[in-house]
Amino acid sequence: MYGNVGAQPGMPIPPQAATSQASPFGNAFYGAGSGLIRGGLGAYGEKIFGSSSEYVQSNISRYFSDPQYYFQVNLHYVRNKLKVILFPFLHRGHWTRISEPVGGSLSYKPPIYDINAPDLYIPFMAFGTFVVLAGLTLGLNGQFSPEAVNWQFVRGLLGWFVQVGLLKFTLLTLGSGEAPLLDIVAYAGYAFVGISVASLGNILSKYSYYALMPWASLMMGTFLVKTMKRVLFAELRSYDSSRHHYVLLFIAIFQFPIFGWLGRI
Structure with missing residues (x-):
């Protein structure tokens, strides 16, 4: 019945009891303070990491998009493209892409539904065809070797990279650098379609190469000019016609030396 009475005279006071008697409100303040600190730090950390996650996701979707989007093709699209x-x-027809509202924002329809949408199926297939035709050309000329074919492969990748750098630099120069990177990779990779046609003509007839290569360069330059003008420049807030025309003309002219370099096997 005396269990709840204070310490008896002559008995040692337990440490916890001494602490409680020395600061009867200490535990309460400590618990409340630690709770506020934990809650504040948790909310602050969640805010930081949450905003960082949203920033990373928004930039990934802005610059890289969804890779699966670029492979939604069919035979009808490939033939028309x-x-x-x-x-x-x-x-x-028009050169602008077809947009549709998705989740409160505008998104572009995939290639299977839009002929003006970029894809990566054709660039990859054209690049593979370019390497195969290069190996065949080397074999017909008696110069085939694994090292020679490997060099053609590396040279093709280097040319693709240069083309991507040119288009990206153009967008940054004109103030529109927000086009997804895979869009630019796709547009630059279409060059291997014309190069493959010219390489095939070189195998069939040496003389046809000198006609097909300039023609393929001109067609690619025209395609890029129309695409860059109507699609990639759509996000520009200001338009300087003279400046844009000079840049587009430079892109078209640049196709002749890059095609000549890649087509010379």
Whole structure:
């Protein structure tokens, strides 16, 4: 019945009891303070990491997009896209991409539903064809070797990288650097379609190469000019017609030396 009475005279006071008697409100303040600190730090950390996660996700979607988007193609799209690349003057439709609202924001339809959408299927297939035709050309000339084919592969990748750098630098110079990187990779990779056609002509007839290579360069330059003007420059807030025309002309002219370098096997 006396269990709840204070310490008896002559008995040692337990440490916890002494602490409680020395600061009867200490535990309460400590618990409240630690709770506030933990809650504040947790909310602050969640805010920092949450905003960082949103920033990373927004930039990834802005600059890289979804890789699966670029492989949603079918035979109808591939056939019509090759016509647009090789004969851009015959493309009578518009060059702008078709947008649709998704989750409160605008998104572009995949290639299977839009002929003007970029894809990576054709660039990869054209690049593989370019390497195969290069190896065949080396074999017909008696110069085939694994090292020679490997050099053609590396040279093709280097040319692709240079083309991507040119288009990206153009966008940054004109104040529109927010186009997804895979879009630019796709547009630059379409060059291997014309190079493959010229390489095939070189195998069939030496003379046809000198006609097909300038023609393929001109067609690619025209395709890039129309695409860059109507699609990639759509996000520009200001438009300087003279400056843009000079830049577009430079892109078109640059196709001749890059095609000549890649097509010389």
